[in-house]
Amino acid sequence: MPATKTTLKPKRARRLLSVFDGEALSPPPVWLMRQAGRYLPEYRATRAKAGGFLDLCYNPAMAAEVTLQPIRRFGFDAAILFSDILVVPDALGQKVSFVEGEGPRLVPLADGIAIAKLSLAGADKIFATVAETVQRLRQDLPAETALIGFCGAPWTVATYMIGGQGSSDQAAARGMAYRDPAAFQALMDVLVAASVTYLDGQVRAGADLLQIFDSWAGSLPEDQFDRWVIAPTKALVAEMKRRHPDVPIIGFPRGAGVHGVRFARETGVDAVGCDTAMPLSQIRSSLSGKTVVQGNLDPLLLVAGGERMRTQVRRIVETLGVNPFIFNLGHGIVPHTPPEHVAALVEMVRDKSLLG
Amino acid sequence: MPATKTTLKPKRARRLLSVFDGEALSPPPVWLMRQAGRYLPEYRATRAKAGGFLDLCYNPAMAAEVTLQPIRRFGFDAAILFSDILVVPDALGQKVSFVEGEGPRLVPLADGIAIAKLSLAGADKIFATVAETVQRLRQDLPAETALIGFCGAPWTVATYMIGGQGSSDQAAARGMAYRDPAAFQALMDVLVAASVTYLDGQVRAGADLLQIFDSWAGSLPEDQFDRWVIAPTKALVAEMKRRHPDVPIIGFPRGAGVHGVRFARETGVDAVGCDTAMPLSQIRSSLSGKTVVQGNLDPLLLVAGGERMRTQVRRIVETLGVNPFIFNLGHGIVPHTPPEHVAALVEMVRDKSLLG
Numbered sequence: 001m002p003a004t005k006t007t008l009k010p011k012r013a014r015r016l017l018s019v020f021d022g023e024a025l026s027p028p029p030v031w032l033m034r035q036a037g038r039y040l041p042e043y044r045a046t047r048a049k050a051g052g053f054l055d056l057c058y059n060p061a062m063a064a065e066v067t068l069q070p071i072r073r074f075g076f077d078a079a080i081l082f083s084d085i086l087v088v089p090d091a092l093g094q095k096v097s098f099v100e101g102e103g104p105r106l107v108p109l110a111d112g113i114a115i116a117k118l119s120l121a122g123a124d125k126i127f128a129t130v131a132e133t134v135q136r137l138r139q140d141l142p143a144e145t146a147l148i149g150f151c152g153a154p155w156t157v158a159t160y161m162i163g164g165q166g167s168s169d170q171a172a173a174r175g176m177a178y179r180d181p182a183a184f185q186a187l188m189d190v191l192v193a194a195s196v197t198y199l200d201g202q203v204r205a206g207a208d209l210l211q212i213f214d215s216w217a218g219s220l221p222e223d224q225f226d227r228w229v230i231a232p233t234k235a236l237v238a239e240m241k242r243r244h245p246d247v248p249i250i251g252f253p254r255g256a257g258v259h260g261v262r263f264a265r266e267t268g269v270d271a272v273g274c275d276t277a278m279p280l281s282q283i284r285s286s287l288s289g290k291t292v293v294q295g296n297l298d299p300l301l302l303v304a305g306g307e308r309m310r311t312q313v314r315r316i317v318e319t320l321g322v323n324p325f326i327f328n329l330g331h332g333i334v335p336h337t338p339p340e341h342v343a344a345l346v347e348m349v350r351d352k353s354l355l356g
Numbered sequence: 357m358p359a360t361k362t363t364l365k366p367k368r369a370r371r372l373l374s375v376f377d378g379e380a381l382s383p384p385p386v387w388l389m390r391q392a393g394r395y396l397p398e399y400r401a402t403r404a405k406a407g408g409f410l411d412l413c414y415n416p417a418m419a420a421e422v423t424l425q426p427i428r429r430f431g432f433d434a435a436i437l438f439s440d441i442l443v444v445p446d447a448l449g450q451k452v453s454f455v456e457g458e459g460p461r462l463v464p465l466a467d468g469i470a471i472a473k474l475s476l477a478g479a480d481k482i483f484a485t486v487a488e489t490v491q492r493l494r495q496d497l498p499a500e501t502a503l504i505g506f507c508g509a510p511w512t513v514a515t516y517m518i519g520g521q522g523s524s525d526q527a528a529a530r531g532m533a534y535r536d537p538a539a540f541q542a543l544m545d546v547l548v549a550a551s552v553t554y555l556d557g558q559v560r561a562g563a564d565l566l567q568i569f570d571s572w573a574g575s576l577p578e579d580q581f582d583r584w585v586i587a588p589t590k591a592l593v594a595e596m597k598r599r600h601p602d603v604p605i606i607g608f609p610r611g612a613g614v615h616g617v618r619f620a621r622e623t624g625v626d627a628v629g630c631d632t633a634m635p636l637s638q639i640r641s642s643l644s645g646k647t648v649v650q651g652n653l654d655p656l657l658l659v660a661g662g663e664r665m666r667t668q669v670r671r672i673v674e675t676l677g678v679n680p681f682i683f684n685l686g687h688g689i690v691p692h693t694p695p696e697h698v699a700a701l702v703e704m705v706r707d708k709s710l711l712g
Contacts, residue, residue: 168524171656171690178660218574218611221654221686222635255574257613258638279578282614298577300527304534330577334527 016077016146017208019292019324020248020270028317028325029077030349031148032302032342033252033273034332035070036082040339042069053098054090057083058129064136071145073339074346077326078146078209079137081202083130085152085213088194089161091123108164108172112183118190120197127198131205138206149207151198153214153253154191154232161187170219177228188232196239203240209248211273212236217263218255225259230266237268250294254331261286276330280319289323296330297345303334305341313348370564372433372502375648375680376604376626383706384673384681385433387504388658388698389608389629390688391426392438396695398425409454410446413439416488423493427501429695430702433682434502434565435493437558439486441508441569444550445517447479464520464528468539474546476553483554487561494562505563507554509570509609510547510588517543526572533584544588552595559596565604567629568592573619574611581615586622593624606650610687617642632686636675645679652686653701659690661697669704 016029037043046066050056057063067082086104090096097105109115137147151157155173163172177184199210217229237249252273253263264272264287274283274295287293297316301309317327327349333342372385393399402422406412413419423438442460446452453461465471493503507513511529519528533540555566573585593605608629609619620628620643630639630651643649653672657665673683683705689698 166524168522169687169690174654174656175659178654178657178664218613219633221632221652222637224654225633255611255613257574257611257633258635259633276577277575277581277613277615279614281578296577298530298534298580300530300534303531308534331525334525 013143014077014146014208015144016326017248019326020209022324024321024323024325026321027350027352028321028327029146030327030346031076031078031080032070032329032333032345033080035074035076035080035342036066037333038335039333039337039342040069040073042066054084054087054096057087058126060129060132060136063130063133064140067133067137068140070342071141074342076145076346078148079141080148080211081130081134081137081150081207083133083150085150085157085215086160087126087130088151088157088191088198091126091198092118092120092190092194093122094118094161103166104160106160106164109161109187111176112180112186115183115187115190118187120194123194123197127201130198131201134202134205134207146208147206148209148211148250149199149202150211150213151195153212153217153229153251154188154195154236155220155228156214156216157191157195158184158187158228159216170216174219174224177224181227184228188228192232192235192239195236196243199236199240200243203244203247207247209250210240211250211252212269214251214253214256216255217253217259218257220259222259225256226262229253229256229259230263233263233267233269241268248292250292250326252294264291271326273328274330278330280315284319288320288325292324292326293320294326294328295320296328299329299331299334299337302329302341302345303337305338305344309341309345310348313345317349369499370433370502371500372682373564373604375682376565378680380677380679380681382677383708384677384683385502386683386702386705387432387434387436388426388685388689388701389436391430391432391436391698392422393689394691395689395693395698396425396429398422410440410443410452413443414482414485416485416492419486419489420492420496423489424496426698427497430698432501432702434504435497436504436567437486437490437493437506437563439489439506441506441513441571442516443482443486444507444513444547444554447482447554448474448476448546448550449478450474450517459522460516462516462520465517465543467532468536468542471539471543471546474543476550479550479553483557486554487557490558490561490563502564503562504565504567504606505555505558506567506569507551509568509573509585509607510544510551510592511576511584512570512572513547513551514540514543514584515572526575530575530580533580537583540584544584548588548591548595551592552599555592555596556599559600559603563603565606566596567606567608568625570607570609570612572611573609573615574613576615578615581612582618585609585612585615586619589619589623589625597624604648606648606682608650620647627682629684630686634686636671640675644676644681648680648682649676650682650684651676652684655685655687655690655693658685658697658701659693661694661700665697665701666704669701673705
């Protein structure tokens with residue numbers, strides 16, 4: 001990639017970004033959640049050299065390398081920084097470790113006193129390391145590839161900080177939110193502030209757009225969804241927009257179901273990532289054309305591949321591609337996905353004949 | 357309880373059943389999912405004597421005892437048979453065990469060949485044991501207490517049979533459904549037939565109504581939801597209605613979100629259990645008055661108790677109680693629930709002044 005190109009018109013060169021100017025692109029831009037990961041042999045090789053999972057996230061050369069791997073293979077329209085949503089609690093002094101095959105472990109925050117002790121005092125080094133990865137990426141990525149920075153949404157990050165690990169019902173966090181809403185609000189405030197600092201660093205290092213992952217938004221009753229999903233996301237988006245009005249933000253409220261439309265209308269995000277369960281007819285009638293839409297092929301259909309996948313890809317592109325749209329999965333790639341199915345998917349999405 | 361009462365007019369005596377005649381009762385009838393369980397010290401005492409978890413399910417005296425415990429304490433309008441949704445795979449010859457603190461484990465069904473080997477040949481003894489529990493309950497319960505039989509929905513039971521354990525994304529089952537839909541359909545057919553036999557035995561032993569638990573209905577795309585949730589549930593309900601037209605059936609498609617209304621309209625169930633995430637306004641506008649509604653207090657609000665719980669109980673009763681309605685949680689009671697909060701909840705629901 002000649003250096004002049006990126007210097008000359010770095011952003012206009014990135015096709016994906018023009019959906020945020022209201023353009024419906026044909027074919028639509030495409031990237032996939034967890035496109036860098038265990039399904040790729042080159043990822044597993046780098047991962048084996050890195051040591052622990054966080055060691056990989058905190059090694060700019062290696063983190064940049066695994067971010068680039070799927071771009072080299074598949075030429076996605078966007079790369080997403082390789083990192084983890086639990087970098088923020090780690091930076092706040094709540095030690096995070098990853099147990100092989102079991103996922104993350106943290107010493108759970110028991111109460112408001114533990115929450116009051118969280119501090120960004122030691123965060124500079126961690127955030128600087130991640131920013132260095134972003135800088136490397138912006139240098140090494142093709143000029144046409146958009147670079148996505150990200151963080152976890154305050155609610156989802158809090159479920160791990162209070163529960164100490166993942167869970168299917170987020171009972172620990174939901175319990176504290178009822179028992180001590182003031183302490184829980186304090187945690188939301190800390191997380192909004194930390195996420196702003198973190199994302200701000202990513203943007204200043206070269207991220208073109210941002211995604212906020214709210215993977216556990218699905219279990220909350222309406223009033224709790226408003227208070228712990230919509231309100232903190234809105235605060236986070238507002239501050240990022242104040243600092244960087246031109247940087248698009250994608251919200252991904254996984255499992256939001258019936259709350260999805262309110263999320264799109266009230267948080268101020270520029271795009272909504274739709275999960276696998278959201279019916280295309282409903283996305284079309286309630287979101288598409290009002291906001292940029294991203295999604296939503298079932299990652300298990302990507303594992304299956306073949307004609308069934310082609311049929312659904314066609315449906316998605318035909319239904320949503322007439323408005324500003326980014327093709328993606330409805331959830332992350334699963335580890336046993338055949339890489340050749342990913343190649344086939346990208347080819348299908350880019351095959352204009354698919355549309356008619 | 358005098359024996360004459362139950363002999364004279366056994367069913368009319370059970371208040372809960374009249375919501376299925378279209379009556380909006382004030383106060384509404386109330387029972388709670390997982391009302392028999394670990395939050396009760398007397399349950400833990402019986403459980404300790406039983407041995408393994410399935411030993412408790414398969415011991416009619418003990419299973420009846422733990423079913424009765426919450427009725428004695430709280431006088432719920434319904435008792436629900438103490439059992440487990442994995443009794444059906446166990447009866448089909450797929451051995452089920454429970455690992456303390458980790459949940460169920462099964463040897464996963466790998467393919468259509470494994471599915472073809474499932475057989476009800478050894479099921480009679482297991483189903484007869486459960487039916488004996490139901491018989492004992494019908495004898496020992498107060499005449500005014502309705503008795504609920506249940507099974508897991510074919511989709512949810514299949515996620516355990518194929519995955520070998522619980523998971524947050526049901527990837528194994530969803531993958532097989534795409535990879536080999538014919539084999540998956542065969543599994544659905546086996547599960548519908550086995551569930552009919554199982555529920556039929558419960559009804560003939562004295563169950564007044566039935567609930568079908570579809571705890572993992574939430575992750576499926578629309579077309580898969582139609583095929584693996586709605587269609588098998590509809591087949592199961594149709595056959596039960598043919599055999600026992602007067603036995604009401606409650607469907608509980610947890611996490612169904614945007615698919616919930618279609619579930620209510622298409623499966624033929626008499627009532628829909630609404631989960632915690634379903635907004636009251638939406639239940640009111642799309643389900644209430646068209647079908648019996650059951651739900652949907654957040655079990656974590658039951659843990660919290662106090663004024664916050666009272667406010668939400670009032671909202672639920674005021675919004676849904678004007679139509680045929682059964683008060684319940686939006687998901688099962690969690691183990692650290694204080695029993696005195698359950699007592700307070702029942703009192704609130706039955707306090708008519710709450711409504712004015």
